[in-house]
Amino acid sequence: MRPLRYAINVTLDGCCHHEAGLAPDEESMRYWTAEIERADALLFGRVTYEMMRSAWRRPATGTWPDWMREWETPFAEAIDPAKKYVVSSTLSDIDWNAELLQGDLGQAVQRLKQEPGEGLFVGGVTLPLALADLGLIDEYVFVVQPIVAGHGPTLLAGLRERLQLELVDRRDFRSGAVAQRYRHRGAVAR
Template sequence: MRPLRYAINVTLDGCCHHEAGIPPDEESMQYWTDEIARADDLLFGRVTYEMMEAAWRRPDSGGWPDWMSGWEIPFAEAIDRAPKHVVSKTLGSVDWNADLIDGDLARAVRRLKDEPGEGSVFVGGVTLPRGLADLGLIDEYVFLVQPVVAGHGPTLLAGLRERIRLELVDRHEFRSGAVALEYRSVAAGD
């Protein structure tokens, strides 16, 4: 079974708005490129899917936009080519190498996890991961903790029904002061 791996940028006070942390640099973009590359599939809710598509979908012209730095292109290429699954009750269809999940979320995610593959199923965003965590479906959590106190915004996994015990399995410090913390979910009774 492939693990469901939730990864997100978060500030010291738990804000997970995509603009709350420090701007990405070459080191953090390489980190996120590696995270995407180790995934067999990406799983997004509608908002995250549309945000990622707007920023990282290869233009019809075939070239990357002028605003994109050379060190951002490997990330753009990795996310552009990755198979995507989008959870939405409002979208009628998706493209960008994606399919739509609009039925029983738990069943659909279990089916994704059961598919053959060497990597993980990567989930990003804010709302969808909270629902998946409540269902006990997330196996691994990766938080790229930014050295910022935002003082506002959506907070990480706000509204969980029950606390989730985690075991630290890896950490990586960045020159920027950010720290990537990787945890594995600890089953109740372990």
């Protein structure tokens, strides 16, 4: 069974809005590129899918946009062709090498996990909360930014059961951010 990995940037106070942390730098982009490359497929909710598609889809011209720095290109080249699954009740037509994941969320994701491969990657806020509540996330990767945002959506807000996690890896970045990888050990009753 391939593992489902949830990975996200988060501030010290738990904010997980994509603009709340540090601006990406070369070191963090190398890290996120490696995370994407560890996955056989990406799993997104509608909001994350649309945000990532608008930023990282190769333009029809075949040339990456001028705003993209040279060290961001490997990330774009990793995410653009990746297989994607999108969970949405409002989208009916998707593209960017993606297909809608329909029906019961738990059963659909369980089927994906049972396929052979190295792993699945999920990002975003709302979908990971639903998957965590279903006990389907095997690994959590938090890149903790040395910033207190003071507002914004918080990490896994509304989780029904506490999660018991085991730290399995840690990496310090020159920026002061710290990547922490945890393995899920089970739900803990409150």
